[in-house]
Amino acid sequence: MIGFQVEVTGYRGQEGRLDMYTGSRIAPGFFAWAIPSGETTRIGTWSKPGLMGGESCEQLLDRLREEPLWRNRFSGCKEIGRFCGPIPSGMVKRPMIGRVALFGDAAGLCKPTTGGGIGPGFAQVDLVTPHLLDALKCDDLSDGRMSEIAGFMGPMRRSQRRSKALRDAFLTESTDSELDDIFAVWARPEVIELINDIGEIEHPIPLGIKMLREIPEFRSLTKRAVKAILLG
Numbered sequence: 001m002i003g004f005q006v007e008v009t010g011y012r013g014q015e016g017r018l019d020m021y022t023g024s025r026i027a028p029g030f031f032a033w034a035i036p037s038g039e040t041t042r043i044g045t046w047s048k049p050g051l052m053g054g055e056s057c058e059q060l061l062d063r064l065r066e067e068p069l070w071r072n073r074f075s076g077c078k079e080i081g082r083f084c085g086p087i088p089s090g091m092v093k094r095p096m097i098g099r100v101a102l103f104g105d106a107a108g109l110c111k112p113t114t115g116g117g118i119g120p121g122f123a124q125v126d127l128v129t130p131h132l133l134d135a136l137k138c139d140d141l142s143d144g145r146m147s148e149i150a151g152f153m154g155p156m157r158r159s160q161r162r163s164k165a166l167r168d169a170f171l172t173e174s175t176d177s178e179l180d181d182i183f184a185v186w187a188r189p190e191v192i193e194l195i196n197d198i199g200e201i202e203h204p205i206p207l208g209i210k211m212l213r214e215i216p217e218f219r220s221l222t223k224r225a226v227k228a229i230l231l232g
């Protein structure tokens, strides 16, 4: 994916609340965000180039800020920084070979659901460093030993695939009108209760699977998410 974010002062949002925006005009298949960050707010959008019809994320973000429904939230904003870049999500086939180890974005570890890559990068470091240190002590950084160490990243790969399948089912493969229907269901008190109960941004799979299983309106999405369920 590709993302673009500006850091601004003067965004008119509710204190401490993350605003999310979606729809094909501003974040095809994905979402845009306005997230408070101390004195400033980070406002960004992300998508896949193939879904963007030749437009850039910057153009999508401009459109978000001009949307009549909420442009007053953005009218007092002053930009103090901008960031753009690829968001590689999809672990590479061979993250480690003889004497070479890829970490973080280089290994394709960003989360398919949020684009966050810092947490997964550190999780990978925690996971593989002890094994790499052992290999170093034995002076064995051969292809075979490195592939063995990469094998410890198997659960990360599976979890990333399942999150992607759930994201595709709920968001990326939904039309704008299907998204309206999904949000109408998410806004129901019993669904909000479920989200508050087991929803966790770092671990979205349990909530996604439970919603597919327990909320009748989401059964139609089950076909799309079958990969996520089977990979479980």
Ligand SMILES: Cc1cc2nc3c(=O)[nH]c(=O)nc-3n(C[C@H](O)[C@H](O)[C@H](O)COP(=O)(O)OP(=O)(O)OC[C@H]3O[C@@H](n4cnc5c(N)ncnc54)[C@H](O)[C@@H]3O)c2cc1C
Pocket (backbone or CB within 6 Å): 002, 003, 004, 005, 044, 083, 084, 085, 086, 087, 103, 104, 105, 106, 110, 115, 116, 117, 118, 119, 121
């Ligand atoms: C718009 C946007 C918003 C994001 N928001 C978030 C967020 O809110 N939370 C989150 O967790 N993640 C976020 N991410 C993703 C996050 O930024 C990355 O996942 C994270 O920075 C990856 O860290 P990294 O160390 O793996 O790679 P990088 O941060 O890309 O670091 C790699 C470094 O290697 C350097 N380098 C490259 N080639 C060479 C070379 N040949 N020799 C020497 N140095 C080299 C680069 O200059 C760079 O400094 C966002 C990404 C984007 C694009």
